[in-house]
Amino acid sequence: DTAVSQTPKYLVTQMGNDKSIKCEQNLGHDTMYWYKQDSKKFLKIMFSYNNKELIINETVPNRFSPKSPDKAHLNLHINSLELGDSAVYFCASSQDRERSGNTIYFGEGSWLTVV
């Protein structure tokens, strides 16, 4: 069973479209994240949620909106897609943000290409 699963794995879409990436974790973790990895392989946090509450919101355009219907799911919706949004988006989760030495588990990634 996949611990952190995200769909779709590959997505090609046109500029201006709205798209969503879904993420689910079956580890019983309290905290979930979205990371973005750009073409230079640099991985940077975008958002984190703990028990459906937004904890980290880095400097990300308002076109990106995370939604957490429950603590096992964290979806990423992107409005008005731009060419610069092309990247790999990783969902991740960890057990408890207060606990020391947390292990953050990553999904396989979603490759988004905006044309």
Added chain:
Amino acid sequence: QKEVEQDPGPLSVPEGAIVSLNCTYSNSAFQYFMWYRQYSRKGPELLMYTYSSGNKEDGRFTAQVDKSSKYISLFIRDSQPSDSATYLCAILLVEYGNKLVFGAGTILRVKS
């Protein structure tokens, strides 16, 4: 200055070599130090983590932290072709909601 600096490589070594991967960081508030391995088209997977200065060993891998110089290292002994991947150092800020700050990643190629 980036919070975590890491030479992107690529680093190419023969099978059996000892590999040394390094990162420096700037923020003294960083608490936990991690190394992730990422194979092509896959998500990062945690290799090792430590929170104190000194060495931590796990099989062929040794993580080393020097907080006084803000320097972290990962050593791989008897490197194998299967070790070929991108290695990302990452530093965790627990107070900021488990904010994990990554280095750029070093591409390692182990030739058989």
